[in-house]
Amino acid sequence: MKIRKRNFKKTKESQNFWPSFTDMISTIALVLFFLMLLAYMQSIIFGKNIQQTQKQLEESNMEIKRADKKLKLLKDEIKETMAEVEEGAIALKLSEEQIEEQKKIIAQSNRELGQLRTKLQGVALLRLDVLKKVKGSIEDELGKKNEAGDELVSIGDNGNIVINEGVVFSYNSYKLKPEGKALLKNLADAFERVLDDKETRANIDAISIQGHTDDVGNPAYNRDLSAKRATTVVNYLMESNKKIESKYGRYFAASGYSEFRPISSSDTEGAKAKNRRIEISIILKDSHIQNTINEYLKESMEAFEGNNE
Template sequence: MSSKKYKELESENRRQSSQIRSLELAKSKGEKAADDLADTRQVLRNTESELEELTARYNGLQDSYEELQQSYKEVLDQNKDILDITSREKSNLTREINLKEEALNEKEQELNEKLEQISESQRKIVELEARLEQEKQLMDSLQTTISNALFVFGPSDLSVEQRDGKIYVSLSQKLLFDKNSDKLDAKGKNALSKLAEVLKDREDLDVVVEGHTDVDGDPSYNWDLSTRRATTIVKNLQNAGVNPDHLTAAGRAFYEPVAKNDTEEGKSLNRRTEIILSPKMDQVMELFRSN
């Protein structure tokens, strides 16, 4: 074989070898590309699977979100209703509390006024008690003074006692008058004169003169006699200096006995004149009225 031919063959051989290597390289690259493609397709399949899973999860989450939104809306609506109810109840409660407070304030004011009235009443009661005690002391003193002035007359003719805040000077008929008479005798005038000396300067007393009889005789006559005797004594006291504005005459006949009229002793006790001395209680009554 000629060297030229050999060189041509050798050159062809190198070219074919080069092509073979190129093909082998291309094949290797192709196989690698196929492996890469297979890996990529697997990754893609895995990715698609994950995507489907994620999509399903997303859809589930979306459903859950929508459910939550609906629940949230319902809760908001319920809360709104609750808030509305609570607001109304709060408003009603506030109004009720205000009314209660107003009523309480009124009651408190009334209580304070009552306490002030009670305090004022207590003050007036203390003042009244002091005034009554003063009057009692004055009446005690007056009783003693009258008893001392009339001590010369015996207990069968005259008595001085205090009842219910008044002084009762009881004078028997035989000390003042003859039987069935309304004219004072000397002994009676003397007794009344001594009594008038005590009373004439006492402008703080009311003097009521009551005539009393027993049951003997005509009732109309007894009325008249008891009244005339009381009037006679009133005039005598007036003439002796006792203020007539403080004097009152009254006939009681036999309607207020101090003893039974079934014995002469009892009748004698009933035939009497009572001079009743009462303190003028204008200031005391004013305290009563103000209370």
């Protein structure tokens, strides 16, 4: 009886052990399943992340390639720009050198123009000097004014000797007054003395005696009257001094301008009296002025050719 009792106890203990082991195995299997599921899910998530990362990496590589391409283009543009800058610097340097050269040429031209201006002014002053000498010679002999208080001779704004018509002629006449003859005799002597100067004579082309009237009457009549008065003056200059005609008659010329070159635009009687006049103009030789210009041009060309060598 005792032996059977022991066997029963062992069987009962064995039955209590197996359910616990099964539960443990099930638990382990369940844990493993969850672990595998978790690993699978992680692999899926990781795979997606890898794909996304690869995609981003590819996009980044494309951006890098585009950036490299742009960088290369920029480098090429920088090289071209640098080349243009260098060319510009060279051109600027050449331009600065040319500007300096032009400044020198301009400065030289200004000096030469100043010299030419001085020479031409000298020619103009020579003309005025001749007229002043003639005017001064007349005033030394006859005075500055006649008995009526009229100025015998003056120098106009145009540099001509102006003889008051009332001193030489009566109104509307080309017959000389006695005081007019005396004035013209002194004028002829003065011109002889001036023309005796070889240097002065070399610069004179002609001595023009010009007749002028006012605007009263017919222009054709006034033209004839002004021409006759001018001719009368020239003829008396030659008549009163035979030497001047024989030596220098070729210099004198007469012309009539009628009413068309007034020195006063006023309609008063005083203005009309001023317009009725005899003018004497010293005409300088064009060749003298031309020689001055030619000399300047020759010097300029020599300087220009010297700069080009």
